[in-house]
Amino acid sequence: MNTQIWLGLLSGIAFGFVIQRVGATNANKMARAHLMLEGDIPRFMLMAVILSAVGLFGLQAVGIDNTRILPTSLVATGLAAVIFGIGWGFCGYCPGTTWAAVGEGRMDAVFALLGGLAGTAVFAQFHEQLIPLLYGPTNVGQITLSDWVGGKLPGLVTLVVLFGLCIWLIGKLWRRGNCA
Amino acid sequence: MTPEKNNTVYWRWLPAAFALAGIILFVFATFGPPASSSSYVSTLKGAIQTVSPDYIAEKEHYRMMPDTGSWLFAFVLGMAIGGFVAGRTSPGPVKDIPELWQQRFGESKGKRYLATFIGGFLILFASRLAGGCTLGLFISGSTQLAISGLYFGVLIFAFAMLSARIVYGNSGREET
Numbered sequence: 001m002n003t004q005i006w007l008g009l010l011s012g013i014a015f016g017f018v019i020q021r022v023g024a025t026n027a028n029k030m031a032r033a034h035l036m037l038e039g040d041i042p043r044f045m046l047m048a049v050i051l052s053a054v055g056l057f058g059l060q061a062v063g064i065d066n067t068r069i070l071p072t073s074l075v076a077t078g079l080a081a082v083i084f085g086i087g088w089g090f091c092g093y094c095p096g097t098t099w100a101a102v103g104e105g106r107m108d109a110v111f112a113l114l115g116g117l118a119g120t121a122v123f124a125q126f127h128e129q130l131i132p133l134l135y136g137p138t139n140v141g142q143i144t145l146s147d148w149v150g151g152k153l154p155g156l157v158t159l160v161v162l163f164g165l166c167i168w169l170i171g172k173l174w175r176r177g178n179c180a
Numbered sequence: 181m182t183p184e185k186n187n188t189v190y191w192r193w194l195p196a197a198f199a200l201a202g203i204i205l206f207v208f209a210t211f212g213p214p215a216s217s218s219s220y221v222s223t224l225k226g227a228i229q230t231v232s233p234d235y236i237a238e239k240e241h242y243r244m245m246p247d248t249g250s251w252l253f254a255f256v257l258g259m260a261i262g263g264f265v266a267g268r269t270s271p272g273p274v275k276d277i278p279e280l281w282q283q284r285f286g287e288s289k290g291k292r293y294l295a296t297f298i299g300g301f302l303i304l305f306a307s308r309l310a311g312g313c314t315l316g317l318f319i320s321g322s323t324q325l326a327i328s329g330l331y332f333g334v335l336i337f338a339f340a341m342l343s344a345r346i347v348y349g350n351s352g353r354e355e356t
Contacts (some may be wrong), residue, residue, distance in 0.1 A: 007210045008251035012258020013265070014203045015214070020266035022196040027296075028278035029190075034344035035280075042337070044193035044200070045319065051201030052323040056208055066212040070311045070321055072328040077317075080310035081332045084303050085339025088314075090347055091299025092278060095313040096216035098300065099256040100263030107276040111293040115300025120220040122301075123308035124241035130309065131240075145325040155325045163322075 016100035025101040027092030027108065034089050039174030046163045046170075057156050069142040076135035189272035204323065211251050213324065215316030217307035219256040221245040226253070241308065284348055 022044050023029040033041045059065070088094060093101060093112045101109035123130070146155035191199075207214040221241060226248030229236045236242045246252060267274055277292045285291055307313040310332055312321065318336065321329020 004211065004251045005249070005254045008254030009258040009261075011203060011207050011211070011214070012255040012260075013262040014206075014258075015200070015255070016259035016262025016264075017266040018191075018196060018199045018203065018262075019259075020263045021191045021270065022193065022200075023190040025263055025267075026272075026278070028275075028280055031278060031280045031344055031348060034341050035348060036341070040190070040193040044197050045314075047194060047197035048200040048204065049319055049322045051197060052204040052208075052319070053325065055201060055205040056323055059205065059209060064209050066208055067324050068213050069324055069326045070317060070328045072326075072331055073310075077310050077328050077332055078335060080306040081335030082306075082339050084306035084310070084313070084332075085336040085341075086343045087299045087302025087306065088336060089340035089343025089345075090302070091296045093296065093299065093303070094216075094315070095220065095303055095307055096256070096259060096315045099216065099219075099259040100266075103260030103263030103265075104267035105264070105274050107289070108278075108292050108296040112296040112300035115297035115302075116220050116304035117224060118297075119301035119304035119306075120217075120308055121224055123305050124221065124224065124239055127239065127241035127308075134309065143327045145327065145330070148327075152325075159322065159325055 012099075015096075016103060019097055019100050020104055024094075025097050025104055025106070025109070027101070027106070030088075030092035030097075033174075034092075036174045038176070039170040042174075043167050043170050046167050050160050050163050050167075053156055053159055057152070060152075069144060071142050072140050073135045074138035074140065076131075076138070079134060189270060204319070208323075213316065213320035214255070215252065215312060215320060216256055216259070217304060217313035217316055218245055219252045220304050221308070222248055222250055222253040280348055 019025055022041065024041055024044070029038070029041060032038045056067070060067075091112055093109060095116060098109050098112045098116060102113055144155060145158050146152045149155055149158050204214055222245055225236055225242045225245060228242070229247060276289060277287065281292055303313065307317070310317055312318075312332075314336070318329050318333040322333060
């Protein structure tokens, strides 16, 4: 087997372990986060992004630059986010947490995985019709915060400030519930 | 169990965020932006190409993704293994139905499984349209300062909160 497979497997094991330990594979905790009853998971996600963004800035500074910016399509990205949000709030799983929750032994996650495969198969069947219809016309390209605020460092600072503000607000507005 | 005692089952969010960011940076350094919804395409491609290679060859969505012999598939397989190890070594109970769901909709497993099937369908259909999910688009994208990730992130949180509010109503709200 090639190195990439082993790297993927190793990264996945570590990732799955951490998200289980923080409770992100627990659909009850996810529902409580969405209902503003406990803020741990959203703060965990936002903080992980802040730290990763700072770290990636460092990696790029030393010449490790494996980035791939997905384009923004106003209609497709927006509509997809609305559908995704409805589904996420409804079942409490994300595409990634589903795999870890299946490993953990949650039967409802097995059905989320099967539903996910079905959703993927349906999208793949209609890709040729849906992408030109929804994605193409309002695709504004691979824009980043750096383009908006004039430079990579100001872009990073903007992200850190915005996400930091969200973390602070979640700490204020979400209840400090502790149920599992 | 008292809420306080129960909470010790899980790591605190701040140290956990450092751990996750370390893994994300390892992935950026050794592969590229981490992603998980793509693996669903890889899984199907691996399965379908053994019975109908012609279908795979004519569909752009399968042509653009690697099959199961890839980093993407190994990553989610690893996630399941990591989830298994973490679950087995953690004192917390593993339930097939979340407590809040049970309070609201009762103990029917069939009802819950149907709901997660539909939820799974929606999140993956949407992820394939956007080109990524919570990890591949929101977390990876925002880490790279991509507007697509931020735009997706704001809307998924807003609509998940709205959707959970509709699904659960006031369940869980009575506790103090």
